[in-house]
Amino acid sequence: MFRTLYNKISSTSIREEAAQSHVRSEDEQFLLKLCNAPVDEALRLMESRVDGLDSQEASKRLSKYGKNEISLATRPSFLQDILHRLSSPLVIQLVLIAVVSGVTGDMTSSAIVGMMILLSVGTSYVLERRSGNAVEALGKRVQSRAHVIRNGLEAEVPLSELVPGDIVQLQAGSVIPADLRLISAKDFFVGQAALTGETMPVEKSADAGETGNLGILELRNACFQGSSVSSGSARAVVVNTGSRTFFGAIAERLNQRRDETDFDKGIRSFTWLMIRFMVVMVSTVFLIVGLTKGNWLESLFFSLSVAVGLTPEMLPMIVTVNLAKGALSMARKKVIVKQLSSIQNFGAIDILCTDKTGTLTQDHVLLEMAVDVMGEQSDNVLRYAYLNSFFQTGLRNLLDRAVLDHQEFAVDGNCKLIDELPFDFQRRRMSVVVDYEGDHVLISKGAVEEIFACCDRYQIDDEIYPLIGMIRDDLFEEVAALNNNGYRVLAIAYNEFPPDRKRFTHDDEKNLILLGYIAFLDPPKDSTAQALVKLREAGVKVKILTGDNALVTRKICKDVGMAVNRVVTGDELARLSPDLFGKAVEEADVLAKLSPLQKEEVVQSLRKQGHVIGFMGDGINDAPALRAADVGISVDSAVDVAKESADIVLLEKSLMVLDDGILEGRRVFTNIIKYIRMGASSNFGNMFSVVGASYLLPFLPMQPIQILLNNLLYDFSQTGIPTDNVDEEQVRSPRKWDIGNIKWFMIVIGPISSIFDYATFALMWFFFNSKLFIDPAATGAAKAHAVQLFQTGWFVESLLTQALIVHIIRTRKIPFLESHASLPMLLTTLAVMAIAVWLPYSPFASLFGMVPLPLAYFGWIALFLLSYAALTHKIKTWFFKRFGGN
DSSP, rough: OOHHHHHHHHOOHHHHHHHOOOOOOOHHHHHHHHHHHHHHHHHHHHOTTTTTTOHHHHHHHHHHHOOOOOOGGSOHHHHHHHHHHSSSSSHHHHHHHHHHHTTTTTTHHHHHHHHHHIIIHHHHHHHHHHHHHHHHHHHGGGOOOOEEETTEEEEEEEGGGTTTTTTTEEEEEEESSEEEEEEEEEEEEEEEEHOOOOOOOOEOOOOOOOOOOGGGGTTEEEEEEEETTEEEEEEEEEEGGGGSHHHHHHHHHHTEEEOOOOHHHHHHHOOOOOHHHHHHHHHHEEEEEEEHHOOHHHHHHHHHHHHHHHHHHTTTHHHHHHHHHHHHHHHHTTTEEEEEEEHHHHHHHHHHOOOOOTTBBBOOOEEEEEEEEEBBBBBHHHHHHHHHHHHOOOOHHHHHHHHOGGGOOOTTOOOEEEEEEETTTTTTTEEEEETTTEEEEEEEEEHHHHHHHHHEEEETTEEEEEOOOHHHHHHHHHHHHHHHTTTTEEEEEEEEEEETOOOOOOSSSEEEEEEEEEEEEEBOOOHHHHHHHHHHHHTEEEEEESOOOHHHHHHHHHTTTOSOEEEEEEEEHSSSOOHHHHHHHHHHEEESOOOOOHHHHHHHHHTTOOOOEEOOOSSSGGHHHHHSSSSEEEEEEEHHHHHHHEEESSSSSSHHHHHHHHHHHHHHHHHHHHHHHHHHHHHHHHHHHHHHHHHOOOSSOOOOOHHHHHHHHHHHTTTGGGOOOOOOOGGGGGGOHHOOOOOOHHHHHHHHHHHHHHHHIIIIIIOOGGGGGGGGGGHHHHHHHHHHHHHHHHHHHHHHHHHHHHHHHSSSBTTTTTBOOOOOHHHHHHHHHHHHHGGGSSTGGGGGTTTOHHHHHHHHHHHHHHHHHHHHHHHHHHHOOOHHOO
């Protein structure tokens, strides 16, 4: 939800929307009143309290205010859904044809076109709804949750169940779940880029303040849905939820605006290509038939039938069913698709950017050593590290959990937290101040370089010495050696302050005493090497974007068999010009020590160079890059802001799972392209056949009702495409839209069918004596039979060749021998071919103007089909070698 709305809102600018509103809403006025009041008064106005609502009151408010969801997330009603599907240009065209046919008295044709509309719209509705229900149920597994105080106790509830008056707890990585008034905050910074466009986080506090001249987004003691916590911790009371939030109100005003994805643009381009082609074709046929036959009403019916025959009316159904089926298939492989249209982009990824933790490694960190400056095991270092991890109120990472596993250093009641300086990505450290043995001790833990920069002394046992340059260099060499062996190293430092000192700032993180360091190991996953090989075979290049140091990352990459030709650090990137920046990120395999904004810049640079980028991340620092990528990929164990920013959520953090998802995305896109190639080439070939026959023959080559029936049966034969098998070589490389290639395929392959159409015309005219129609001596009945025989012969040949071409075009291999269609697709095409042969002999033959065909006809048609298949396959093979393409 967040990513979709972020794209919509940022493209319009919330600030502009807000500026257009000269009168504040009642909800905004009430929020301003709360922000202007002290905390106690604000809680009273919300009829809430510091220890939260009770469950009964929360349930009542949920019934009163509704779920904390914005209207864009709700499903359309049945009528809205059907009307939306009917608004497709292809469907509108069919509706108009059905109406014109009915008004002019051709009710049979109108009924057949109506059946086509029902087949296209009805099938897509039923299957997409069924698939959507299943995907929605799976999607609930990755629903974000909020930490609230209910019944005086901390609890987790789904974001949708938050109500006004709830007390929520926020920490680094949390998504702001509603519009809030802060009641307490500590070093609390919030990223509001989705709302204001400002890239830097802003500091918030719980203090009341004058709000009269401030814009709603400038309130320092309010937070808004759609933003996220960058650092620090806070408590807040929920003021507005759902569509009553500032974010939700703007989203409602933008609910008709939707940015087109590359997939949408591809579908639209093809649709209008076929519509333009159809308009030219139908106009040409109408004039030719009218001028040569002299019957303009007959010409109208025939050209309308041709219009139906040239319309790829099954495109909406094929697309939606393929995408929905792909989402379900990916869900079975532990990949949850939040946006159906992102499946095609998923298959088009040619560069995957990912962190190493949990993807290359096991995401199970072990604390291997805690040593002093001399490299000797030190319980004191581990004790101070434990205190730091225990008392921090922010988001505890895997390193903290590994430290806290050492319960022998559990904190007793005499040790208390005095203050905290939360972690941020600029300082790359976090500090706590604790009342420890009568002193207020600031304990700092963080990246080695950043901690060393704050120290001027070091401690061994109980002795403290100046941290001279030589000692510092020796320490860096020791840490570098550990990094080279794959260890993640954090330094521990401290300083003591008087007991009467209560408040601390970042300025106090200086002149520290270096105590030692702790080293962790996150072993590589056993499956990583195999997954990297599979991704490489699939044409996906993997780049590691990490905030960790280059030495550790290089060692891990080496252990999993990933070649690292160039490593670039964030500091190096910061010094490069835009051109050199782009070259560096293109060439680098590992980009280390990156800030969150640098990760985003790397992704944007790669996209500008024509790559389709997938970014996989699960941390706070990954959110900007997730939004910048073509496909944002996260995991269900990620922080809220990462999950909400992603298009796709993995239920297992593994490159193997990701590889399976990419291949499934390519299979989905391949099956969509199959239908598009079939429709485009078949329609283009029919153009030559219909135009030529309309001009050369003294009668219509096929009756309008026969054309409609032919098209209806052909449509049915393609309903199996979403289930079709896909050749392995068709998913070995990224799949991208190439409308130009589709046009050339249409031009090259389409006319082949016309060769055999004209051969059938000659067969029926000369061999089966349809030329009797122009014999002056022939009776009227004989002439009528000659025309019906001709039309029946072309109807059968046309349907058989169209059904056969499905199997020729679906693969680059030799059809039936080297590549087999799925059973449903094989059965639908066989059924249609059987119906084509049976109809002239059926009780319905006279209804459709058909007569039985001589048995000798089928011998000729068998020869035509074999020749057609061989010629099409040969030219198809040449085409792909010459032009390439999907």
